[in-house]
Amino acid sequence: MANSTVQYENLEEEFPIAGQDNDSQGFRDNFSITKTALQNAASELTDLLTNGARKDVDNNFNNILISNAKTNQISQTVYNTGNLEVDSNIEWTDGAYQNVTVGIDPITLILGAWPENGTYGKIRMALRSNANIQRDITLLAANTGIIRTSPNWPATLRVTSSSTPVFVDAWTSDGGSTVFLEYLGEYSTV
Numbered sequence: 001m002a003n004s005t006v007q008y009e010n011l012e013e014e015f016p017i018a019g020q021d022n023d024s025q026g027f028r029d030n031f032s033i034t035k036t037a038l039q040n041a042a043s044e045l046t047d048l049l050t051n052g053a054r055k056d057v058d059n060n061f062n063n064i065l066i067s068n069a070k071t072n073q074i075s076q077t078v079y080n081t082g083n084l085e086v087d088s089n090i091e092w093t094d095g096a097y098q099n100v101t102v103g104i105d106p107i108t109l110i111l112g113a114w115p116e117n118g119t120y121g122k123i124r125m126a127l128r129s130n131a132n133i134q135r136d137i138t139l140l141a142a143n144t145g146i147i148r149t150s151p152n153w154p155a156t157l158r159v160t161s162s163s164t165p166v167f168v169d170a171w172t173s174d175g176g177s178t179v180f181l182e183y184l185g186e187y188s189t190v
Helices: 024-051
Strands: 078-084 088-091 097-102 107-112 117-129 135-141 146-149 157-159 166-174 178-186
Touching: 078 088, 097 107, 117 157, 135 146, 135 166, 135 178, 157 166
Parallel strands: 078 097, 088 107, 097 117, 107 135, 146 178
Antiparallel strands: 117 166, 135 157, 166 178
């Protein structure tokens, strides 16, 4: 952490001296030191408000690494695509958990807007039909990326329910050049 540039040590605390005629240079010196300290404090506060993490606004760390951190009660946002009735993009930048509702059969979903090469990004999709009607889904990687599927990947990715989703995980670590898909399946009540 950088040291503050606010200098106050040269202020003459005992000035002016009571009961005697004081040279006005002492006043000018103290005012000058105070003014410089306030200017430096304003500059440091502006920098802190511009670049520091805050609790009262959303923060964008612009891909700055946070390391050696201990966290507790971290949550992620849920993104709802709405009813998709045309081939559509599913973008990592929308969130790590996405409720995807499809309204046509068949439909192609293009996975993209991944983090840069060398950074891991993952999307968990809860895929649903907009009605209790069968919908076949094709997943593609944006920008001619390659799709690699898990051994349990179905011959046809299909949803049939508006209330019971099919879960699929998609992830990459090379900016979407290769996107891995894992079929998690449909979860039922016990």
